[in-house]
Amino acid sequence: MLAEERRRQVLQWLEEEGRVQVTEVARRLAVSPMTVRRDLERLEADGLLVRTHGGALPVGVTTPRELPYASKRARQVEAKRKIGRLAASLVRAGETVILDAGSTTLEIARHLPPRITLKVVTNDLLIARELADREGIDVYLTGGQVRQGVYSLQGPETEAYLRATHVDRAFLGADGVDAVYGLSTTNRQKAPVKQAMLAAAERTYVVADHSKLGRRAFARFAGIGEVGALICDDQARDACASQLAALEEAGLEVLLAT
The missing domain is CATH 3.40.50.1360 (Rossmann fold)
Structure with missing residues (x-):
């Protein structure tokens, strides 16, 4: 899976679940935790999420959210x-x-x-x-x-x-x-x-x-x-x-x- 595809998938999970965890994303995508961390760093630099200890949250959200x-x-x-x-x-x-x-x-x-x-x-x-x-x-x-x-x-x-x-x-x-x-x-x-x-x-x-x-x-x-x-x-x-x-x-x- 290309980096862009991985990042789109991460953003989709983030929208659906309200948070993502490095270890869980790595397991689902069959990549290393380091690869996931680099993806999260890139997405944070683009203003698309906020990294936390061990994972990430949506921008402007401090706790996991439920979809309307x-x-x-x-x-x-x-x-x-x-x-x-x-x-x-x-x-x-x-x-x-x-x-x-x-x-x-x-x-x-x-x-x-x-x-x-x-x-x-x-x-x-x-x-x-x-x-x-x-x-x-x-x-x-x-x-x-x-x-x-x-x-x-x-x-x-x-x-x-x-x-x-x-x-x-x-x-x-x-x-x-x-x-x-x-x-x-x-x-x-x-x-x-x-x-x-x-x-x-x-x-x-x-x-x-x-x-x-x-x-x-x-x-x-x-x-x-x-x-x-x-x-x-x-x-x-x-x-x-x-x-x-x-x-x-x-x-x-x-x-x-x-």
Whole structure:
């Protein structure tokens, strides 16, 4: 890979994940840490990022950031639709389901079968709006602080609501799915919310497109063994074959949506 291609890839990861680490970039690109440091130096000289100890952050950002919902919605659109369709097909009439906040879980809501009877608990305002007029579906919002531009709820009220809830299935989003590091998110305040969702459910699924595999976001919220299955799109077969193998070897069931 040419230097310019490496640097474009680094900037893409930086935009998606809010930070990059030298050792992780070196592993992904199969180059030496020294090569990565030189790339980061060049990008910093061009005013495109700010180097930190062991990595880099976006310009003007001192902590890892979460992408606004509008940006998330435009990424991996078809992959998210496939995942949403497969995930929705697993839900059975009469069940109680948690849908985590996110653009992928919104696709689950959109693909729920017509006339199905459900109780849906969510911390996502857009999911609540999507399902509010669906006959047969009772929608429960967790409460909590609204995150501007993301339309999700978080905070102590959200966590308390979930701790007092028991459901059949929970579908959680993740910004990173790594066989060793586990499941992670770009926003540390989201971690305890996701942990409460995991504790509330009999059966848990992580929904993440192939671009999230092998990535480690800022805040870890669970180990691979703490979830029942990963639902991913079928591009992962070619793009992330080694990661899929590592996840399955770690004991995680992987469902690929076509």
